Amino acid sequence: MAVTPQELFGLDNLPYGVFSIPGDPGESGEPARRRIGVRYGDHVLDAGAAAHALGSPHTPLLRAPSLGPLLAAGRPVWQSVRAALRDWLGNPAHRETVSPLLLPLHPPAESPRLTFHLPFDVADYVDFYASEHHATNVGRIFRPDGEPLTPNWKHLPIGYHGRAGTVVVSGTPVVRPSGQRRPPGAEAPGFGPSRRLDIEAEVGFVVGTPSELGSPVPMAAFRDHVFGVALLNDWSARDIQAWEYVPLGPFLGKSFATSLSPWITPLDALEHARTAPPRRTHPLLPYLDDTGPDAEPQGLDLRLSVYLNGTLISEPPFSAMYWTAAQQLAHLTANGASLRTGDLFASGTVSGPEPGQRGCLLELTWSGAEPLRLPDGEERAFLADGDEVTLTAWAPGPDGARIGLGEVSGRVLPAR
Numbered sequence: 001m002a003v004t005p006q007e008l009f010g011l012d013n014l015p016y017g018v019f020s021i022p023g024d025p026g027e028s029g030e031p032a033r034r035r036i037g038v039r040y041g042d043h044v045l046d047a048g049a050a051a052h053a054l055g056s057p058h059t060p061l062l063r064a065p066s067l068g069p070l071l072a073a074g075r076p077v078w079q080s081v082r083a084a085l086r087d088w089l090g091n092p093a094h095r096e097t098v099s100p101l102l103l104p105l106h107p108p109a110e111s112p113r114l115t116f117h118l119p120f121d122v123a124d125y126v127d128f129y130a131s132e133h134h135a136t137n138v139g140r141i142f143r144p145d146g147e148p149l150t151p152n153w154k155h156l157p158i159g160y161h162g163r164a165g166t167v168v169v170s171g172t173p174v175v176r177p178s179g180q181r182r183p184p185g186a187e188a189p190g191f192g193p194s195r196r197l198d199i200e201a202e203v204g205f206v207v208g209t210p211s212e213l214g215s216p217v218p219m220a221a222f223r224d225h226v227f228g229v230a231l232l233n234d235w236s237a238r239d240i241q242a243w244e245y246v247p248l249g250p251f252l253g254k255s256f257a258t259s260l261s262p263w264i265t266p267l268d269a270l271e272h273a274r275t276a277p278p279r280r281t282h283p284l285l286p287y288l289d290d291t292g293p294d295a296e297p298q299g300l301d302l303r304l305s306v307y308l309n310g311t312l313i314s315e316p317p318f319s320a321m322y323w324t325a326a327q328q329l330a331h332l333t334a335n336g337a338s339l340r341t342g343d344l345f346a347s348g349t350v351s352g353p354e355p356g357q358r359g360c361l362l363e364l365t366w367s368g369a370e371p372l373r374l375p376d377g378e379e380r381a382f383l384a385d386g387d388e389v390t391l392t393a394w395a396p397g398p399d400g401a402r403i404g405l406g407e408v409s410g411r412v413l414p415a416r
Contacts, residue, residue, distance in 0.1 A: 008404025193415035194237035263406035
């Protein structure tokens with residue numbers, strides 16, 4: 001099956017996911033057998049079945065029920081598997097073998113639909129705060145009479161350690177969290193459902209190759225450890241967070257859910273999206289310095305779109321992010337903290353310089369002072385029960401092609 005040059009999921013992309021087919025016999029008590037899939041156009045290749053049928057030495061990795069073994073195999077294997085997949089899907093000699101293993105993403109009504117799962121076991125989760133535009137807007141909202149950026153912001157990528165166990169695959173409903181919150185003017189907090197539920201449009205980076213405890217990972221080793229990227233929505237309860245985060249940072253206001261796309265795009269698919277990050281305004285310490293004449297451009301030109309109930313509300317540009325993923329990884333391990341296969345670290349909210357490029361409702365509505373008006377006439381300062389948020393993105397590919405990053409979505413359910 002061939003795809004057009006305009007296709008977001010052609011041979012230059014080939015993102016990985018994990019799927020099952022309802023009714024397919026499972027193992028170990030699972031309702032259906034999980035398989036590694038590779039997206040090609042509007043189909044999904046059963047990668048393990050293809051590897052077995054073509055006698056590939058990578059069959060054990062691709063027949064696993066998770067991407068974990070492939071992630072752990074390291075970059076030379078990642079590149080070899082990717083080259084094999086491009087050959088299987090692009091070489092007419094394999095068409096007769098491969099075509100029956102391409103499953104439609106949108107099958108006829110009488111056929112079972114594919115179910116997508118979290119594609120790997122998340123080992124640790126770290127969320128950063130890497131957009132200067134986002135950090136500046138937040139600073140102006142909460143500190144209107146002070147400096148918007150904290151003194152450390154231009155010297156290190158600020159982050160916090162999140163909760164790996166509540167990272168969920170796209171499509172998983174998000175239950176409105178409850179917690180302590182103190183309304184303006186109140187002397188004491190109360191407990192109840194969040195009234196200021198928000199989104200954060202982000203990009204996640206998936207670690208494959210682990211590192212040794214006590215050994216920092218330099219920026220130059222970024223590609224040896226990071227397998228790929230995925231869209232991510234780090235839901236945020238702003239009122240719970242505002243009361244609890246001083247002095248130790250986000251906790252219950254962030255840990256209830258983080259939605260991740262089912263598609264992991266290999267870094268090698270984003271070669272044509274590499275770009276220089278914004279100009280550095282402060283000297284950087286050596287382990288973070290990416291300003292030298294031989295420094296490779298570590299920024300990424302990813303074009304995000306944010307939809308609320310089907311309405312486009314923002315288009316954040318990832319190329320505007322001040323801190324790169326390579327700097328984030330270097331800082332994350334600078335104290336000797338080790339990486340594990342399946343670690344996930346996120347960029348933080350992606351926002352650009354224009355009002356229509358802000359990656360969260362806190363910014364888009366200026367903390368509720370300027371609500372969004374939707375096509376049905378309703379207004380939103382923050383999310384209402386029943387709202388559905390979807391993030392999509394694409395990146396430049398070779399010869400004018402586009403690389404799709406899939407989507408991540410979630411619908412808000414009432415508090416329990």
